[in-house]
Amino acid sequence: METPAAQLLPSRANALGTANIVGAALPFLTLFALGVTFPLFGGGYWGVIATRACVYWVLVSGLNLVVGFAGQIAIGWVALLTLGAYTTSVLTAGNVMAPLSPYLALAISAVFGAVFGLIVGLPALRLRTFYFAITTLGFATIVTQVALAWQSVTGGGVGIAGPIFPPPFASKWGFYYFCFGLAALCTWMTANIAASRFGRALTAIRDAEVAAEASGISKPALLTVVFLFSGAVGAVAGGLFASLQSYITPDAFTLDLSVLFFIAILIGGRGSILGPLLGTILLTVLPEFAAPLVAWSTFLYAVLLLVIVLAIPGGIADILDFKNRRPLETGRAIVPRPELLPRLLGAPSDAGALTLEQVVLSFGGVQAIDGLDLEIRLGQVHGLIGPNGSGKTTTLNVISGYYAQQRGAVRLNGIALPVLARHRRAQMRIARTFQTPRIVGAASVLENVMIGGTIDGEGTFVESLLSLPRHRRDETMLRDTATLALAAVGLERLAPVRADRLQHSELRFTEIARALMLRPAFLLLDEPAAGLSADEIARLGALVLGIARAGTGVLLVEHHADLIFDICHHITVLNLGKMLAAGTPAEIRSHREVVSAYLGG
Amino acid sequence: MVESIVLSGLAIGCIYALIGITYNVMFSASRVFSFTAGTLGMLGGVLGSLFIARMGLPVVVGFALALAGGAILGIVTEIVAVRPVLKSLDQHLYVLSTLALALIVQEFTAIEWGTDARPFPRLFDLARVNFDQQFWLPMLACVVVIVGLELLYRHTLVGHAFLAIAEDSFAARALGLPERGLRMASYALAGVIGALAGFAGGEMLLAFFGNAPMLTFYGFVPVALGGMGNNRGAVIAGLLLGLFQQAANFLVGGIFASVAVFTVFILVLLARPEGLAGASLPRRV
Numbered sequence: 001m002e003t004p005a006a007q008l009l010p011s012r013a014n015a016l017g018t019a020n021i022v023g024a025a026l027p028f029l030t031l032f033a034l035g036v037t038f039p040l041f042g043g044g045y046w047g048v049i050a051t052r053a054c055v056y057w058v059l060v061s062g063l064n065l066v067v068g069f070a071g072q073i074a075i076g077w078v079a080l081l082t083l084g085a086y087t088t089s090v091l092t093a094g095n096v097m098a099p100l101s102p103y104l105a106l107a108i109s110a111v112f113g114a115v116f117g118l119i120v121g122l123p124a125l126r127l128r129t130f131y132f133a134i135t136t137l138g139f140a141t142i143v144t145q146v147a148l149a150w151q152s153v154t155g156g157g158v159g160i161a162g163p164i165f166p167p168p169f170a171s172k173w174g175f176y177y178f179c180f181g182l183a184a185l186c187t188w189m190t191a192n193i194a195a196s197r198f199g200r201a202l203t204a205i206r207d208a209e210v211a212a213e214a215s216g217i218s219k220p221a222l223l224t225v226v227f228l229f230s231g232a233v234g235a236v237a238g239g240l241f242a243s244l245q246s247y248i249t250p251d252a253f254t255l256d257l258s259v260l261f262f263i264a265i266l267i268g269g270r271g272s273i274l275g276p277l278l279g280t281i282l283l284t285v286l287p288e289f290a291a292p293l294v295a296w297s298t299f300l301y302a303v304l305l306l307v308i309v310l311a312i313p314g315g316i317a318d319i320l321d322f323k324n325r326r327p328l329e330t331g332r333a334i335v336p337r338p339e340l341l342p343r344l345l346g347a348p349s350d351a352g353a354l355t356l357e358q359v360v361l362s363f364g365g366v367q368a369i370d371g372l373d374l375e376i377r378l379g380q381v382h383g384l385i386g387p388n389g390s391g392k393t394t395t396l397n398v399i400s401g402y403y404a405q406q407r408g409a410v411r412l413n414g415i416a417l418p419v420l421a422r423h424r425r426a427q428m429r430i431a432r433t434f435q436t437p438r439i440v441g442a443a444s445v446l447e448n449v450m451i452g453g454t455i456d457g458e459g460t461f462v463e464s465l466l467s468l469p470r471h472r473r474d475e476t477m478l479r480d481t482a483t484l485a486l487a488a489v490g491l492e493r494l495a496p497v498r499a500d501r502l503q504h505s506e507l508r509f510t511e512i513a514r515a516l517m518l519r520p521a522f523l524l525l526d527e528p529a530a531g532l533s534a535d536e537i538a539r540l541g542a543l544v545l546g547i548a549r550a551g552t553g554v555l556l557v558e559h560h561a562d563l564i565f566d567i568c569h570h571i572t573v574l575n576l577g578k579m580l581a582a583g584t585p586a587e588i589r590s591h592r593e594v595v596s597a598y599l600g601g
Numbered sequence: 602m603v604e605s606i607v608l609s610g611l612a613i614g615c616i617y618a619l620i621g622i623t624y625n626v627m628f629s630a631s632r633v634f635s636f637t638a639g640t641l642g643m644l645g646g647v648l649g650s651l652f653i654a655r656m657g658l659p660v661v662v663g664f665a666l667a668l669a670g671g672a673i674l675g676i677v678t679e680i681v682a683v684r685p686v687l688k689s690l691d692q693h694l695y696v697l698s699t700l701a702l703a704l705i706v707q708e709f710t711a712i713e714w715g716t717d718a719r720p721f722p723r724l725f726d727l728a729r730v731n732f733d734q735q736f737w738l739p740m741l742a743c744v745v746v747i748v749g750l751e752l753l754y755r756h757t758l759v760g761h762a763f764l765a766i767a768e769d770s771f772a773a774r775a776l777g778l779p780e781r782g783l784r785m786a787s788y789a790l791a792g793v794i795g796a797l798a799g800f801a802g803g804e805m806l807l808a809f810f811g812n813a814p815m816l817t818f819y820g821f822v823p824v825a826l827g828g829m830g831n832n833r834g835a836v837i838a839g840l841l842l843g844l845f846q847q848a849a850n851f852l853v854g855g856i857f858a859s860v861a862v863f864t865v866f867i868l869v870l871l872a873r874p875e876g877l878a879g880a881s882l883p884r885r886v
């Protein structure tokens with residue numbers, strides 16, 4: 001297989017990659033070594049604390065994907081711990097049925113946890129931040145109440161004995177190694193996800209949801225697997241917790257625990273694995289240093305949360321992010337290389353034309369689009385101009401599925417596009433950019449561009465979890481293609497930089513690179529020249545022309561008349577939702593009404 | 602039995618409705634839902650018990666001090682947890698900052714006041730069977746707040762300014778309204794209403810730190826179902842919630858009542874995320 005990036009920047013790309021991987025793995029390896037050798041120097045009570053930190057981390061690692069990556073404010077995840085603890089205990093205690101082996105019980109509670117995680121999590125698809133937070137809080141309360149009331153099974157307020165794992169995990173240190181092993185496994189698995197297209201898609205849902213949709217990412221499908229996974233590991237943590245406590249009552253599962261889990265992630269920093277891991281260790285260990293602190297621990301966590309939110313929203317991960325504190329070179333220029341586009345975009349599409357037929361859309365009494373016909377052909381740049389409020393962006397939003405037209409149809413090669421199915425536009429190779437760039441600020445530029453290629457990966461979530469070959473192949477492919485796309489738009493030097501450090505014009509080109517990852521048959525650009533300098537507009541023009549020459553049909557919504565007249569093959573002028581004029585640039589330039597109403601002169 | 606279900610249901614419903622109004626008053630001023638709404642209710646009960654039962658102050662003085670405590674927490678919420686994050690584009694930050702503040706107050710109460718539920722003093726010596734003050738006090742408080750808010754919003758200049766901010770804070774600022782001052786006043790008002798809810802419901806709920814998360818949840822149900830910012834919706838939904846909960850309580854037992862309330866809440870929200878009487882979602886692209 002051809003690996004374009006390697007040809008492009010052979011030595012540097014590889015050297016950077018290796019150094020990055022070693023640098024990123026070092027803290028984890030150090031923690032792993034400390035964990036393995038811990039029994040040598042941490043005696044007595046510290047063994048219990050260390051085991052507890054491992055158990056908590058098993059839960060937090062999964063919750064981290066929900067809170068830290070997907071950005072869903074799940075504050076009641078202690079419900080999963082409770083469920084797992086009781087399921088494992090009841091199944092091994094034999095008060096309801098014949099006792100099972102603790103391993104089997106743990107596995108069954110993982111299944112229960114996965115299902116319950118889905119139930120707790122799914123409202124996130126319909127509800128916004130505060131609402132979702134409140135529902136998870138409700139779940140946490142309900143589960144504890146059920147545990148208290150369902151005496152015949154859970155023992156009610158009296159409680160129930162936790163499971164005891166057979167040797168070699170029966171002793172204190174044996175059980176520690178069991179929990180440590182699972183914690184290490186969870187770290188490895190979630191780190192794999194973080195570095196996969198699924199992890200990037202989650203952060204896109206968190207920070208740039210519309211961009212995620214336009215890249216073909218299905219939020220319901222992705223959140224479903226994440227909630228299943230997070231619920232399963234949460235319940236496993238519950239089983240381990242019950243064994244560690246050796247006896248559980250509903251009192252053990254206070255909201256304080258939920259707060260600890262949640263705050264550990266935010267202190268650690270969203271979108272990081274190492275940060276929340278350190279956060280979990282910190283919060284578990286902190287109160288142990290001084291006995292009087294124990295009563296105040298939740299109070300301290302809350303103070304810490306307030307300080308983090310107000311002062312360092314990025315958390316520990318941000319503090320440790322040294323490489324993004326080096327100043328960027330000033331006076332850097334974006335120099336696109338359109339000659340790379342044919343290799344990036346591949347063989348020209350045979351999709352036919354994208355057409356609008358008599359499309360009508362009104363908001364209340366305002367006719368935003370009033371019977372518009374439009375044909376965008378492959379390999380051509382189609383300009384859409386008109387005064388503010390004439391329906392340009394609305395037209396683009398109808399094509400990309402954000403608005404449903406009330407009458408008329410949008411057809412690709414004669415087949416009507418489904419209305420409002422936003423994430424399916426990507427499968428049809430229709431890509432777009434936004435008026436205000438929608439970027440994941442905390443991710444690198446390269447990662448942002450890779451988000452655009454999410455639907456081209458073949459591996460499943462589980463394959464990524466376990467870093468199986470197909471996952472690694474996907475990653476190599478996406479990385480190479482994204483590097484090529486960045487080179488084509490002229491940003492390859494900024495690939496490893498955090499996207500929120502970029503200038504506005506660079507964000508615009510990053511969005512174009514992300515859209516190109518789809519190898520689009522049609523590319524919809526929403527005012528790409530807004531905020532660009534004259535030089536940058538000229539380069540943008542060359543880039544857009546190059547994209548069209550490689551076979552893509554471009555719809556260009558723009559206010560810069562010079563750019564439109566320079567590069568468009570065909571121009572449609574809108575006014576009040578209706579077509580005022582259509583034709584070649586020369587025809588439009590001499591159109592009397594257009595000149596007097598819009599161009600002036 | 603029906604009588605006592607209705608009485609206790611309406612009484613507890615009034616408390617939920619008042620906490621719902623507390624949410625709404627803060628929301629109208631800032632477009633922010635604050636986790637401190639339930640904390641204010643809890644604080645009303647605890648402060649009332651502290652001032653009147655423990656310190657032996659006269660009822661009127663204790664009452665005024667409890668409300669003042671609520672107002673202070675309201676203003677602190679605005680300064681510490683709302684104003685710093687209001688300008689941030691990151692919508693989730695206010696959830697975290699208000700949650701943090703709510704937990705700080707709740708934990709402080711748990712440590713300084715204790716984790717046991719303590720009795721709330723009886724305020725009046727009126728003996729009447731079946732219509733005890735623990736029932737009529739929340740109802741009276743609810744009526745006073747509704748009438749008071751209506752008078753404030755309809756008939757005073759400050760009330761009109763509140764409404765203007767709620768409708769469009771940018772336009773209100775452009776007109777020269779002191780947006781920040783009005784927002785702080787709204788938070789103080791919300792603090793008073795929340796504390797009043799807790800004080801009036803003190804006998805029923807006791808002076809207990811654990812009321813904070815309970816009221817935060819049950820007080821939000823009327824807001825979610827009645828539509829955010831909609832006080833009338835909150836009162837109706839709050840009363841229905843109280844009646845439904847008490848009926849389920851008597852008929853099938855407490856735990857299943859909670860499960861039933863929660864299930865209904867989730868199902869209604871999933872069917873109509875904007876509430877039973879709410880507005881549609883804002884433009885996204």
